[in-house]
Amino acid sequence: MNPIISLDHVNYSYHTSKGEIPALSDISFQLQPGSFTSIVGPSGCGKTTLLSLISGILKPESGSIDIHSSNHIYIGYMLQRDNLFEWRSVYKNMLLGLEIQKKCDKDHIENVNHLMDAYGLSPFKHVRPSQLSGGMRQRAALIRTLALEPDILLLDEPFSALDYQTRLEVSDDIYKIIQDQNKTAILVTHDISEAISMGDQVIVLTGRPATIRKVVPIKLTVDTRTPLSSRFAPEFKDYFNEEWEELE
């Protein structure tokens, strides 16, 4: 199968008047369509920079990022914080991306309404974001991203602000959506068990400047794979130990 996206010797540094801070060094990997890749690395190693480059917010200083598709591809990006706007209702927040890209047509709106029903947000349509729980806020943020029907989904530690139980619930939800809609996803996290529980492969990065230390394909013996069931697979512990050692 041909990859949907490939990174080729990507480098990136931040420049300030005090000096140059290299963030990424010689990153190359490919993603298959429909695959789920987790990226783990120590905090501050440049994981968010990597996602910014893939999403196109930043341009690599050298090397290239190629998207292989005959038609236009939208890359959805879920940030660490939900960033819902308090001056908009929950529903208006979910429509923000459509407004920006001027896609408020019937099909897109119906898709949002459908997602809202599916994730139990309909009763909260007209309330302000501050009245929602953390898990509900993150679901609303997810719908805002999905409203634009992304082909590739970038997840930047989207669960890190949630309490443990909500975190497992929301990651199950998001995993299910990604599987149902057969989307390609990249999850960035510093939580090794989260990375293994969701990924088909785990890319382990070094500290700054980040380089790829190891790519670990994940094969788990479970009946139906969900982030929660993955955690009970017999191989889970071994993968955990392997990556723990890599990160040491």
Next chain:
Amino acid sequence: MSVNQSKYIRQQKIYKAIITCTRFLIFIAILILWEVSTQLQLVNPFIFSSPSRIAAIFMKMCQDGSILHHCMITLGETALSFFIIIAAGIGIAVLLWLWKGLSDIIEPYLIILNSLPKSALAPMLIVWLGNNQKAIIVTAISVAIFGTILNIYTGFLETNKDQIRLIRTLGGGSMSILTKLVLPSSRKIIVSNLKVNIGLCLVGVIIGEFLAARAGLGYLIIYGSQVFKMDLVAMSIVILCVISAILYKIIDLIERRT
């Protein structure tokens, strides 16, 4: 409601009533003290005026309609300069935000103009623009415009960086960031700025009217002081107090609704 809760509510009500009554009593006391001391010739009513004299001249000017004319002139000038300041202030702040180079270049000029005592500019503006309403309005604008630009622009700069990033991830550019994020999130700052500005506009209009007017409350004050009609001066000041209180209240109501 529990006994303690109703007791608490009652105490709060009593406290509020005492505050309101005290405020009112102070007002009455000042009026009485003022009136009595002038009646007894403890102070000279010709110089200090008195509530009854103010009321008399007010009634007289109401009958010939001249007071309404002067009030409307001052209010009109204040309103016009207020709206120009808001529009120009937001407009220029948006330009500075869109174009960082421009803001870096003109920042020192803005700061100097803002810290300059604006009444110093007024005589020059009047020589340039003539002895007319245009000069008064420009004077009022010069009092508040620089502070407005700086405040609103600073408010724009405080926009949450992560939220800017969000708009970028949704495919938006500078205009989307401006219209969907920067302007709506600065609404509180803009409205609280209005509150300061309405007072400053009135200050600017009065300064302008002192120097270049044939009508308006500022004109009445300066004219009254020159011909020693202190009743006229005192009455104009009282009306100014009422006007500024009403204008402040209007903006306050707008602020509560946002």
